[in-house]
Amino acid sequence: MGEEMITLLADGREERIAGPIVPHGEPVLGWERKPHGWCRGDACVPAFRAAAAETGEGVDLVAFAGLLGRQAVADPDEGLIAVGEPADLPPGRAPEFEALTALRGTRVAVVFWASWCGCRYDLPAWEALHRELGGHGFSVLSVSLDRDPEAAREWLAEVTHPAVIDTDGRIAELYNVINVPTVVWVDAEGRIARPQDTMTATDTFRSMNGLSCERAAAALRRWVIDGDAGTTSRELRAPTGEERRARLHARLATWLFRAGRTAAAERHLARAAALAPHDLAIRRGLMPLNGVDPFGERYFALREELEAAGIAIYRPLPDWQGDEEPAAGATAPS
Structure with missing residues (x-):
């Protein structure tokens, strides 16, 4: 053997x-x-x-x-x-990856997005915040969850902020990202300043998600300029054992799809969906590798499935959005 x-x-x-x-x-x-x-x-x-x-x-x-x-x-x-990655990361520390380590000494907004999410339209607004606040020791670091790097690159053509394409899902695993847009704030010493939040930089889909980009940007400026992160929570929400295993099945499915072993890939994708049905980073994110339109009927069927099961797609509303409510029945950007 x-x-x-x-x-x-x-x-x-x-x-x-x-x-x-x-x-x-x-x-x-x-x-x-x-x-x-x-x-x-x-x-x-x-x-x-x-x-x-x-x-x-x-x-x-x-x-x-x-x-x-x-x-x-x-x-x-x-x-x-x-x-998978170790589960016992130091409390309060931001998990390391090369692009983030290179920004040590700078406050960083790690912005998770994907070409299969409407949040791709937010990239120019994140770029504007990166330029506006750069003089205050701040940087945006965008992380695309696209498994196909070419799908992300066309949206990154005009940005100057550091950008990473997480083609194997490892960074999403480290930060327990189940859907996009998700943003994590990391302070200059590499500690979590604000854990995973649903945060938008434009109001393109406000009618669906109920989130105000103006409030989010104001909260970001308070943190960068005044040091007020607006929360006492300083640790990432940890994944369950099922979520961790689901991401490994997704990693195998990704490799198998790329190798043309579709039947085996679909078996692992089905197992991942059973373990973590709420994880859109897996279930929607792998659709393009399987020849499925992530904006098509299969995606809307998936949304209906999750809504019927009472599974929330977004993280709870950030506290700076406290009096905002999502539109009825709306759970995800198109």
Whole structure:
């Protein structure tokens, strides 16, 4: 079994490894075997704990991921394993990714959007806020949830703020983003100043979502200029175990769709939908890879399904929007 080659999707990379039982002497997820246990830098998993993942042939990759607090989903028939992010991130810290780390020392609004969401029309307004407030030590960092990078790039042609395309869903996983638009504020020291909120930069869909872009912009300016984030909440809302597993099934589905293995991809997409039916970043976001129009009948059927089940698509209204109410029956932008 140790000689079986599989494709591992982890830490934003894709690699071929000997597994799912990794032969003795090989590193596992960047960890190496030492006499006293498995180590990565200064961190170590003691030998007595690691023994639960070790076999006579090698190390069980899925079991070892579990020891690290990381979920894993394997598809032996397709030769795939996806490993998720650690669940025990430091409280109050913004999860690191390269573009955000490069902005340390700056207040950042991390703006999650997608070409399949009406919030794509907000990008010029976010760009205007980026330019207006840049002199106060502020930056917008937009993160597209598009799985196809070309779909996002045409909307980014005129922006000057830092922008990332989250093609494998890893950043959405780190920040527990279930739909767009979602915005997270990160302070200059890399701490969460305001966790995930539904926040708009234009009133294009106000009749549907009940949100005021003027109030949102005023709250943002108070934070950037006066340091008042307007909330006592300083931690991201954590995902459930089901949400974490759903994102791994979505990662496998994405890889399989790109490889032309549609039937297998659809199985994983269905499993993701069963685990996290409310996660539009998965269910709507993967429609284009499956040849489905994310603005078409399937999307509106999905909206009706969620509404009938009483599942809210948006996060609760931010406190600066307290006296605004969404239009009746409206749950998502077109």
